[in-house]
Amino acid sequence: MTVLEVKNLNLGFNCESGFKQALYDVSFSLKKGKMYALVGESGCGKTITAMSILKLLPKNSKIVGGEVYYDGKNILDCSQKEIQRIRGSKIALIPQDPMTSLNPLYTVGDQLLEVIKIHQGLEGKEAYKKAVEAFEMVQIPCAELRLKTYPHEFSGGMKQRAIIAMALACNAEVLIADEPTTALDVTIQAQIMRLLKMIKTELGTSILLITHDLNLVGENADEVSVMYAGRIIETAPACEFFQTPNHPYSRALLSAVPSESSEILENIKGQPPSIQQIISGCKFHPRCNFCMPICLNNIPEMLKVGENHYSACFINKEPDNRV
Numbered sequence: 001m002t003v004l005e006v007k008n009l010n011l012g013f014n015c016e017s018g019f020k021q022a023l024y025d026v027s028f029s030l031k032k033g034k035m036y037a038l039v040g041e042s043g044c045g046k047t048i049t050a051m052s053i054l055k056l057l058p059k060n061s062k063i064v065g066g067e068v069y070y071d072g073k074n075i076l077d078c079s080q081k082e083i084q085r086i087r088g089s090k091i092a093l094i095p096q097d098p099m100t101s102l103n104p105l106y107t108v109g110d111q112l113l114e115v116i117k118i119h120q121g122l123e124g125k126e127a128y129k130k131a132v133e134a135f136e137m138v139q140i141p142c143a144e145l146r147l148k149t150y151p152h153e154f155s156g157g158m159k160q161r162a163i164i165a166m167a168l169a170c171n172a173e174v175l176i177a178d179e180p181t182t183a184l185d186v187t188i189q190a191q192i193m194r195l196l197k198m199i200k201t202e203l204g205t206s207i208l209l210i211t212h213d214l215n216l217v218g219e220n221a222d223e224v225s226v227m228y229a230g231r232i233i234e235t236a237p238a239c240e241f242f243q244t245p246n247h248p249y250s251r252a253l254l255s256a257v258p259s260e261s262s263e264i265l266e267n268i269k270g271q272p273p274s275i276q277q278i279i280s281g282c283k284f285h286p287r288c289n290f291c292m293p294i295c296l297n298n299i300p301e302m303l304k305v306g307e308n309h310y311s312a313c314f315i316n317k318e319p320d321n322r323v
Contacts (some may be wrong), residue, residue, distance in 0.1 A: 002092070003206045004030040004053070004174050009066035011052055013275065019062070020275040021260045022048055025064070025232045028172065031203040037221035037238070041251070046210045046228040048097075050176045051302050053208075054093060055083045061265075070174070089119035091174040091314045092161070092167030097315055101163055102151040108162050109147025112169060119170040134169035135162075138195060157188035164195065168203070173240045175199070182249070193220050214257050218242050227274055229273050229283040232302075236309040246311035281302070290315060 006028050011022035023045050024205035030036045038046045051057050053068050053075065068075040070091065075083060087093075095101050102111060109131060116127045135143035138161040151159060160180060167175055177196060197220055199205045209221060217224055217238060224241045224251065226234040234247040245251045254315075255266040270287040273279055279286065285295040294314050303316045 001032045002029045002200065003032050003070070004208070005067075005069040006049070007054065007067045007069070009049065009052060009068065010064045010315040011048065011057075011066075013058070013060060014060045015090055015276075017145045017276070021064075022061075022230050023052070026227075026230075026232055028225050028232065029233065029299060030204055030208055031222075032173075033200055034222040035096045035200055035207040035209055035220055036274075037209045037211060037217040037224045039214060039217055039224060040227035042273050043272055043274070044227040046227055047178055049227075050093070050178055050208065050210055053176065054087055054091060056087075056093075058313055082207070087169070088115060088172065089170045090172060091176065092170065092172035093161055094167065094180045096179045096231050101156070103150050106147055107150055108154065108287065109149075110163070112147065115166045130169055131165075134165040137168055138162075138165045140165070140309070156184050156187075157191060160188075160192055161195065162190075166197070168199065168205075172205065174208065175304075176208045176210070180209075181211075181216065190313060196220070212286060214253060226253070230275070231278075231283070231312070233284070233313070234311045235302075236306065237313075240306060240309050244309075246305045246307065247253060247313050248288050248315070249284050250311075252287075252289075287291060 006026060009026040009054055010021065011023040013018050026045070026049055028036065038047055038049065050065065055075065063076060070086065074087065074245055078312065080088070102108060111241055112134065113127050116122050116130050120130065131147055132143045135146060140146050140158060147280050154162065180196070181192050184192065193216060196207055200207050209217070211217060219248045221238045224236055224238050225232045229247050234250045241250070242254070245254055250270045252266065256260045256268060273283055281297045282295045282300055287292045288295065294315060300314050302310045303313045305311045305316050
């Protein structure tokens with residue numbers, strides 16, 4: 001069952017030099033109890049896609065097309081009041097930096113109780129019981145005692161668990177995890193990902209994982225979409241993506257990941273383009289080892305290259321493969 005669907009999302013920014021488009025026809029769907037990974041280099045559009053879902057966008061941004069459906073409604077048409085009801089209670093964000101996501105002036109418990117009051121309408125003993133249960137669910141030891149502590153008394157991993165607890169306390173159906181392990185050491189990273197996997201499996205929560213770390217994707221995700229320069233250029237079930245990546249960019253990303261089977265790591269030449277750069281045709285062509293003349297002035301369509309596997313590259317151009 002599809003819980004969240006993004007359809008042909010187009011977005012840009014009003015800059016001093018004019019309007020610059022950042023997202024191009026971004027489409028994907030998130031199914032109940034599944035983890036969907038959106039991967040790519042920094043600046044490719046992953047985070048702004050997530051912020052579009054929650055309508056947490058900069059003032060100079062503008063959505064120029066597309067829809068985001070949740071519970072049968074296009075979120076992009078919702079009023080500010082309606083979207084505030086959805087945020088946190090239905091769709092919750094686990095931000096990139098747990099270190100700055102909690103208010104240092106209030107105890108973690110006070111902040112959790114405030115979220116429960118706003119989104120669940122609970123107060124007093126009922127709210128307190130819910131808060132303790134949420135802390136226990138994310139495996140924070142001595143939950144009642146920890147509710148009384150301040151953010152600076154929590155480690156990075158504990159802060160991330162507290163933020164996840166806030167989402168669980170509100171019974172959110174969808175978690176958007178934006179680089180949830182970036183600021184954490186390797187051991188804590190593994191613990192947080194095990195926690196998210198448990199939440200997905202046991203509670204049926206759907207998770208949109210935004211990351212540049214393909215190791216995390218391979219170990220945890222059910223489906224993968226690769227973004228480059230504001231476009232999704234490949235989508236596949238995770239197992240198929242890692243076994244048979246199709247797009248040259250996907251292959252290059254995987255070749256740059258350390259593995260037991262290969263001692264040589266390959267670099268991707270050049271840098272990802274900024275939204276200010278004008279590149280004709282396929283935006284990956286200046287960095288692509290498989291670039292053909294057709295790539296220079298034409299944008300490839302998304303083609304079917306396997307069961308539930310799609311890729312936007314002219315190496316697949318066959319008339320009967322068109323989506």
